[in-house]
Amino acid sequence: MGKKGDAVDGVMLLDKPEGMSSNWALQLTRRLINAQKAGHTGTLDPMATGLLPLAFGNATKYSADLLHADKRYTATLALGAATDTMDKTGAVTETSDKTVTREQFEAVLPEFTGRIRQTPPMYSAIKRDGKNLYDLARKGIEVERTAREVTVYELRLVDFASRRATIDVRVSKGTYIRVLADDIGRRLGCFAHLTDLRRTEVGDLKIADAVPFAEVDDKTKTVEQRRALMKGADFLLQSLPEVHLSTVDAARLRNGQRLAVGAPHKGSLARAYGGQGELLGVVRVDARGTLHPHRLIKFETNTPEQTGEL
Numbered sequence: 001m002g003k004k005g006d007a008v009d010g011v012m013l014l015d016k017p018e019g020m021s022s023n024w025a026l027q028l029t030r031r032l033i034n035a036q037k038a039g040h041t042g043t044l045d046p047m048a049t050g051l052l053p054l055a056f057g058n059a060t061k062y063s064a065d066l067l068h069a070d071k072r073y074t075a076t077l078a079l080g081a082a083t084d085t086m087d088k089t090g091a092v093t094e095t096s097d098k099t100v101t102r103e104q105f106e107a108v109l110p111e112f113t114g115r116i117r118q119t120p121p122m123y124s125a126i127k128r129d130g131k132n133l134y135d136l137a138r139k140g141i142e143v144e145r146t147a148r149e150v151t152v153y154e155l156r157l158v159d160f161a162s163r164r165a166t167i168d169v170r171v172s173k174g175t176y177i178r179v180l181a182d183d184i185g186r187r188l189g190c191f192a193h194l195t196d197l198r199r200t201e202v203g204d205l206k207i208a209d210a211v212p213f214a215e216v217d218d219k220t221k222t223v224e225q226r227r228a229l230m231k232g233a234d235f236l237l238q239s240l241p242e243v244h245l246s247t248v249d250a251a252r253l254r255n256g257q258r259l260a261v262g263a264p265h266k267g268s269l270a271r272a273y274g275g276q277g278e279l280l281g282v283v284r285v286d287a288r289g290t291l292h293p294h295r296l297i298k299f300e301t302n303t304p305e306q307t308g309e310l
Helices: 022-033 055-068 102-112 133-138 177-188 223-227 245-252
Strands: 009-018 038-040 047-058 072-079 080-081 092-095 115-120 149-160 166-171 192-202 242-243 268-273 277-284 292-297
Touching: 009 022, 009 055, 022 038, 022 047, 022 223, 038 055, 047 055, 055 277, 072 177, 080 177, 102 149, 102 177, 115 177, 115 223, 166 177, 166 192, 177 192, 245 268, 245 277, 245 292
Parallel strands: 047 192, 080 192, 242 268
Antiparallel strands: 009 047, 038 047, 072 166, 072 192, 080 092, 115 149, 149 166, 268 277, 277 292
């Protein structure tokens, strides 16, 4: 039995709308462009909006690297109340009438910049004994969680009103912005929770290059027109230098051979292209300029192991 969809290779930088899960956004987009293989690069909460890079076909081989990339968010905090989910979707658990000034809010931000420790929230997809924490939380069960070290590279106040603050924050992988909001509120003694969260960067990828889901879902568009909204399969590798090979050398590389071609970019990874401009994959350039296969695309077959399907 044949696989459903076409062998589509590329990256869709999706601007995910509020209320949609990351997996549902992925599956809907996969159907809209009629693609066989698909994977995303880390989830956004349904409440959150913003940049969700989706990879298809051979691009999925490189999408997992973005799971470890830094992220940037714009987040709005409501001051005066804490919720059990630490965002607006939860039930209010604590309130305060304390008034906080802009100066007081800004004054505590350095305490949450740099390496900090966070305790993962109960409403998260972390598993305990094979069960998601959010399933336990919905049953009213709370279990002990181990604090994790994360890094907040940048944290600045964008806007402030008496009961509302908007921050711009760039963080390492695994950082919970909901927890950051809750911790800031508790430090100020006024409590806080997220009302809006928008992801604006994933690694080198920017929200300015993203396509609103409504545009992908436009029923007047053909499959080909939707595919035209995508980036190339090598888009996730744009931060790597390029190496261009002849057709003969490309065939040797695909066969697993090292190539003593005196390539530049010594001591780094590079993206390699063949004689027709086709992406071969990622190579390692040693100190002598010799190319070593690192993570190549396999063109002969379409097995998940070779395409990096997630």
